[in-house]
Amino acid sequence: MADAWKVLLLGGSAMPLWGFAVRAALLYWMMILVTRWMGKRQVGILTGHNYLVASGIVAISASRMVNPEHGLLEAFVILPVFAGLNIIQSYVDIKWPKFIGLEPxxxxxxxxxxxxxxxxxxxxxxxxxxxxxxxxxxxxxxxxxxxxxxxxxxxxxxxxxxQPIQRNAFQLPEKNVFLPHFLIYDGTVYLENLKKLGLDMTWLKNKLLEKGIPEPQGVFVAMLEDDGTIYISLG
CATH class of the missing domain: 3.30.240.20 (bsu07140 like domains)
Known part of the structure; x- marks a missing residue:
């Protein structure tokens, strides 16, 4: 048993099947940690070095998952180093964009x-x-x-x-814009959203009856959009 754990951590010629499962779980959690450490910018804005780091992290992790001769502890050192270098590179991008060649x-x-x-x-x-x-x-x-x-x-x-026509160009009255509000999800009425909108169950039931729906329990999704339209899906 001790030899199996030694192979799992340091690498060796053979590793039991459960060792591959443990390695996969540990590397998965490590990739999640380093990705969160790098922050949203590293994931959402794919610059050249972000692409290289992402590819490197995946390649290093994949090799440790399938090849028992590659040590797991080495990956635990390399992945944070990759992430740290990527963060440093991002700071350089922000401070000296011309030097890095990141100007539009x-x-x-x-x-x-x-x-x-x-x-x-x-x-x-x-x-x-x-x-x-x-x-x-x-x-x-x-x-x-x-x-x-x-x-x-x-x-x-x-x-x-x-360009699209703007309302203020024709001095039209302002129109309130908001994200759609859930009124019903999977048969459950969102009473807080109704209250926030100044509405009540009577209003909601009347709107459902207009669509031929007797009860909210039969609705999968109902949303109030910013133009007053009610989107309803029965699922």
């Missing part, structure tokens, strides 16, 4: 494609057009600016005449 690159300026910027960002015209289409922009004549962001994505700004 303007690919289209005043409606004109900047050939030198395409070469600098190693972006082909087909890739630029594809990224624009993914953002719902299909006509080059509508674009004022397109920028290659530090995370590798392309942001597009339309010309003024193609």
């Amino acid at each position: 690159i303007v690919l289209i300026e005043n409606g004109q494609i900047q050939k030198s910027s395409l070469l600098q960002g190693l972006i082909s015209i087909d890739e630029l057009l594809g990224q624009m289409r993914l953002q719902g922009v299909h006509l080059m004549s509508q674009v004022a600016y397109a920028t290659l962001e530090p995370n590798g994505k392309i942001s597009v700004t339309k010309k003024n005449e193609y």
Whole structure:
């Protein structure tokens, strides 16, 4: 038994099946810990070094899970070091973005494609057009600016005449905007949300009856949207 634990921690030629399960669990928890230590920015903003660190963490962990000859303790040292270096690199990114090369690159300026910027960002015209289409922009004549962001994505700004109409441009009354409020979930009425909205069960039951639904217990999801629409799904 002692030899099995020694192989599990330090590596060896053979390891029992339960050892692989223990290794997988320990490495899983270690990856969760280092990912949380790195913070939301490291996970949500995929810069070059974040990608390398994520790939390295996965590769190191995977090799320890399937290869008994690789020591587990080594991974417990390497993974925090990787995470720490990634955090330091992020601080450098913030303090000296020009030095790291994380400044955005303007690919289209005043409606004109900047050939030198395409070469600098190693972006082909087909890739630029594809990224624009993914953002719902299909006509080059509508674009004022397109920028290659530090995370590798392309942001597009339309010309003024193609921008969405704003309510204040026509002096329309302000419209309250809020996230949808759950009224019912899996047959349970959210009484706190009704109270917050100044509503009551009588109002809710009347709205359900308008949809031909006699009782809230038969509703899977009901939400009140910001325009007053009630979304109902019976599941």
